[in-house]
Amino acid sequence: MKIVLAAPRGFCAGVNMAVDSLDLTLEHFGAPVYVYHEIVHNQYVVDRFKEKGAVFVESVDQVPEGSVLMFSAHGVSPEIRRAAAARNLTALDATCPLVTKVHLEAIKYAKQGYTIVLIGHQGHDEVIGTMGEAPEAIVLVEDEADVAKLQVADESKLALLTQTTLSVDDANRIIEKLRERFPSIQSPPKGDICYATQNRQDAVRTLSAEANVVVVLGSQNSSNSARLRELAADQGKRAFLVDGPDDLDRNAFCDSDTVLITAGASAPESVVQATVDWMKNEFGATVETATVREESVEFPLPKPLRQIAAAK
Structure with missing residues (x-):
């Protein structure tokens, strides 16, 4: 392995x-x-x-x-x-300051009389907090079907924001549909999806080409981790989202597998290393690191x- x-x-x-x-x-x-x-x-x-x-x-x-x-x-x-x-x-x-950025954008657009279309997942903590800034002005959209059903009072006063931890590809598809229906819709000059979410998705998209299995370390309620698993599955890979090695089934792997291991933005490195150790012990796996992008944000x-x- x-x-x-x-x-x-x-x-x-x-x-x-x-x-x-x-x-x-x-x-x-x-x-x-x-x-x-x-x-x-x-x-x-x-x-x-x-x-x-x-x-x-x-x-x-x-x-x-x-x-x-x-x-x-x-x-x-x-x-x-x-x-x-x-x-x-x-x-x-x-x-997170990147979440605060979305809150401030929501407040600004609401004060200017805009209806705000928030792309995100119903019930996610971040979405609840953002919608609470201007509940009377924000409409939640989860997918392209929601865009088709969207009714707004004034199409000339429409703005879009996104949850920070979305799939970049999914968000872009929804944004494209919104712009088709509402060509004058406004958006912030810099997108809301966070740099780390995008970087981890880019790494999976690039590196999964060399693997036939992808293991994402992260919890089931972690939006950005779930998107990584979905992205790997969309690339045709066997893909698992697990909290740690205790959640892995040895029978799900073969000695000949090439396994891409990544971790969502809230998963600690200690869990990554414990998973690597498990695979070394079970399969005698060798390890190499592949860097798609350097990060230095603090x-x-x-x-x-x-x-x-x-x-x-």
């Missing part, structure tokens, strides 16, 4: 920032620290933080008054911020945590 390790893979700048933020918050304030939604969509990361004293909640009402609450990397609506303030919580915001900690870090 031959393993091709895709690069880039794994943690993006936004996930690194969110994980570092929660680590520092636990260290400074002590347990428990409450987190609104999973800090990132990865079971290994969430379980590690639970062991350290993080408590993940789905409602601000679950947080005792006066406690420390962190908003996850996916962002939250103004309603959640107001609820946190009403409970006198010390609120720390680990929202996001600073939220301002209150920068001050805490500086005082250490």
